[in-house]
Amino acid sequence: MGKGYNTALASNPYVVGSFACIGGSLFGMDISSMSGVLNNPSYAATFSSPSSTAQGGIVAAMPGGSTLGAIIASDLADRLGRRWTIITSACVWIVGCVVQCASVDVAMLVTGRVISGIAVGIASMIVPIYQSEVAPPTIRGRIVTLQLWAVTWGITIQYFVEFACSYIDGPASFRIPWGLQIIPAIILAAGMLLFPESPRWLADHDRFDEALAILADLHGRGDAQTPLVQLEYAEICAQVDAGHKEPKRGWLDLLAPGMARRVMLGCSVQMWSQLSGINVMMYYIVYVFEGAGLTGRRGNLTADSIQYVLNTALTFCATLYIDRWGRRPMLLLGTLLMGFWLMLVGGLQGRYGHWGTIEGVNGQIWVMTGHEYATRAVIACSYLFVCSFAATVGPVCWTYPAEIFPIRVRAKAVALAIATDWACNFALAFAVPPSLANIAYKTYFIFGTINFVAFIHIFFCFPETAKRSLEEIEEIFAQGHAYTAWRISKDVGFKNAEQTPVVETEKVSPEYVLEKELSFTHAYQPQTNSVSYVESMSLGDNA
Incomplete structure (x- = not known):
């Protein structure tokens, strides 16, 4: 223990890399902390039944804070080190959770989500860097993919906690799940004291x-x-x-000859992952299934939970072959499949849907009624879309930026890539509810087309990086x-x-x-x- 860390734990790169992934679970918990309460009557009563625009703002507060957090993390990572930056993110998360749990109005809830978002932005930027710098080359993809697997576990666990608490009457039905989010952050902050700093830092x-x-x-x-x-x-x-x-490192180094191309690739892979439409299926899956004609709060929550379980299972499968298959094949296959499933969803809803109302939902929505098989097909396509993302693009979008930059600019470059992810996340979280409320099924055609454009870009511009050392x-x-x-x-x-x-x-x-x-x-x-x-x-x- 004289080294400042536990030598026995440090002897296994899987243990070192996987423990840091608890930072990813914070992001996952935040996703389902919202999706699980969108049709909760107590949540609606406490926060005055937010409109689609207001709800978009509440959801977008977290990725907005995460964009700021990812940028802040670049300097923290270079000054404090990778390990202490992870610990810092956990402490900030605890503060954000406390504010959310105590929220009595939308302003306070948004403030708490911004603070939590800063923590998630820091963690989502620094954890992949830490993992890539401690892992051997041939399992680096597998180790970094564990970050996304932790995200899916956070989504799933939090969702089932909210599912269970939905049977409680009153504000406790959403305050208890929001308060329980503190536990993994405490474990992360305390546990990282036992692990080593990045040798490259x-x-x-x-x-x-x-x-x-x-x-x-x-x-x-x-x-x-x-x-x-x-x-x-x-x-x-x-x-x-x-x-x-080289001269003193700064943000302008990212524009140096040969470096701008890598920055473009790192930012692009994060941008394409968000523009794929995954946020529609994660943040707003309740709205998607309502539009498909799946009514009844309990039935909707059950269908949602199946999607989150599939997301977790397929992400784990990706950890087994990401280093064997390589990054390019997974990105290319994933964008094609996701574009196909979204086009099917849009086509089915366009053919069988109409503007109407359903019980428990204010105002008119585009809904499918009286077409049981079409409803089942839309739900199946939604599941297949999420499975396609979890098994391909999802893992690679976190691995790729963490491994393509030299050490002198790695923190800043990865911070910019992750900030791009969160900026797109913010825009989509804010825009999707009004989009579904106004252009309905056409939203899926937009995201489907984006996936096909991403396929072309990846095919021409993204080199393979699997099984090579960072150097x-x-x-x-x-x-x-x-x-x-x-x-x-x-x-x-x-x-x-x-x-x-x-x-x-x-x-x-x-x-x-x-x-x-x-x-x-x-x-x-x-x-x-x-x-x-x-x-x-x-x-x-x-x-």
Whole structure:
């Protein structure tokens, strides 16, 4: 324990990466904390039956705060470190939950959701970075995907808590679930004290001894002389050395030659994930099923809960193959499937729906009545849409931005990407209720078309990054191919195309380590803290 963290816990990257995912569960809880009360009479009575515009504002308050939180997190991550930034997000979340739980009017509720949103923005930005910096290359996608899995668990757990509390009469039916959201934040803040700081952040702050010790615990079972640890340490230090020779880091660095392209990719993948229409199916699934003709509060809540369970199950499945299949295939398949299901939903509602009223809903809505099979088809397509997102685009949109940036700008670049996510989330959360109330089924056609546009963009511009170390990914972008991403060979980034990527310490050959080390023009000697410049050479030259 003299190291400031628990060595036994640090020896397993799955444990380190998965515990930080509790930060993702906060985001999930916030999503269903709203969707579970939209047709709660006590909620409507307490907050004066918000109109569609007012309800959009209440829901949008959280992603609005998250946009600000993601930007704030960039400086916190560079100054405080990854671990303490995660702890900070948990503390801010607790404050926001307290304000929400005590809310007596819309203004107070919006304030609480903004505060909670700041916490979610910080956590959603820093957790993937932390995970990507502590995970070995071949399971990095799996580890970062656990973040989204935690989001789905937060959605599901919170929804079932609200489902159970819906049988309580009065404001306690929504105040109890909102108050219980504090528990995971307390666990996260206390538990992160037992876990190590990111070795890449430590190296970037000239704390090389600590970085090497943590790498040894994470990837070498405590042995700093393990080939994988020596190799990874040399790569990190070489990149840090190159970064320190650059001018002082700022936001303008994101516009530097070669960097703007990556920023565009990181922001785009987050933008496409939000514009896919997933928020329609998560925040406002109650409205979707009401429009499909599913009436009765209990029946609607039951149908909603099935969707959240499917979301959780399919996200877990994605963790098993994201590193095997790669990022590109999942993004391409997902956008096609989601566009198809949304077009079906829009077509069915357009064909069989009409403007009308249903019990418990104020005003007219576009609703399907008297068409049982069409109603079932819309519900099935909604389930399949969410399953498609959870198994493909959802996991990748969190993994991709965390791995494509060099360490010197990673915090700021990922912050901008996550802020893009939350800005789109904010706009959609605010716009969807009026959209469903005014153009009804045409809303689904809009999101379906967006998915097809995303497919084209991803096909031309998004290179594969799976199974490469964060340092090896640099070579991918050095190749160019800005608009012909499909042409980038799978072996780009590996010094020897015949070598398989590093998987476990005992599988790393001495020859591979030697070849990697000799490839650095400026390399660190892993046994010391000082820089020694070694002559650039290759195995071919020595032959």
